[in-house]
Amino acid sequence: MSYKIYQVDAFADKIFKGNPAAVCPLPNWLDDNIMQKIAKENNLAETAFYIKKGNRYEIRWFTPEVEVDLCGHATLASAYVLFHLEGHDSNQINFYSPRSGELPVTKHGEIIMLNFPADTLEEITTPPELLAAFEVKPIAAFKGKTDIMLIFDKEEDIKKMKPSLEEIKKLPVRGVIITARGTNTDFVSRFFGPAVGVDEDPVTGSAHTSLVPYWAKQLHKESFTAIQLSERTGVLTCKLLGDRVEIGGQAKLYLRGEIYF
Incomplete structure (x- = not known):
């Protein structure tokens, strides 16, 4: 038996930038254990x-370790594959996630726009693990549905941060977002999971379903440009639409192939 597989660099205008995701179109769902093994074999985020299914596409996302509730870059990559x-x-494209509901996607030239539910944030005291994990103390901390978000004073803090992953791993969350106002963009961020x-x-x-509602309040605006300051970097256009968030970017095909098992 064989299945198609694509690898797409999402939020990128050329390959080797943005975030690589694997995309596997299926005629029917495979066993969860098989999909998890495929994700582990791919060894991508x-x-x-x-x-x-009818006039929409049901979508699910797996890291090498677990199935997750929502993934932006792999949804953008899947849309690129379909388009x-x-x-x-x-x-x-009308995507539907059993865990996150309706996720419509639209194409505007080279830009693919995701429409995701906005996160609900609660300000919290910074957990001790995170005070130990980061060499710079955050100015605020928030808890969303799956992540903790830490606010820092400036872009340079985000660029230079070298956190303790072992401390972050102790927390019962998917990951930790760090963010600050940008120098040449509205805001910058990084994500550790x-x-x-x-x-x-x-x-x-x-x-960015957490980042956009936060920065909308801070900057008193609804449309943003954002950069994720990883080694590969990624550029996003974002907009707050009430209880939804638009997240857009380009994507580029890196490879196509088949899985055999």
């Missing part, structure tokens, strides 16, 4: 699987 390689014949097998994610679309 995320592998997306989707099946067509450019799998014959989807309109500029809108060692508990789910992703030490540092190059570009994390889902983290």
Whole structure:
């Protein structure tokens, strides 16, 4: 038996930038254990699987260690595959996640726009593990649905940060977002998820469901440009739409192949 597989660099205008994701179109769902093994074999931050159901596509995402509730870059990569390689014949895709609901995607030229539910943030006291993990003390901390977000004073803090992944791993969360106002963009960020097998994610679309509502309040605006300051870097355009967030970027195909088992 064989299945198609693609690898796409998401939130990137050329290969070797942005965040690589594997995408596996399926005729029907495979056993969860098999999908987890495929994701572990791919050894990327995320592998997306989707099946067509009526006029929409059901989508799921796996890190090398676990299935996750929401993934932006792998959804963008899946949309790129459908728009450019799998014959989807309109500029809108209706994705559906059993864990996150309706996730519509639209194509505007080279830009693919995701429409995700906005996160709800609660300000918290910075956990001791995170005070130990970061050499610079954050000015505020927030807890969302799956992540903790730490606010820092300036972009340079985010660039230079070398956190203790072992301390971060102790927390019962998917990961930790760090962010500050940008020098040449509205805001910058990085994301660390060692508990789910992703030490540092190059570009994390889902983290922007937390970042955008926060920065909308701080900057008194609804549309943003953002950069994730990983080694590969990623550029995103974002907009707050009430209880939803638009997250957009480009994507580039890196490889296509087949899985045999």
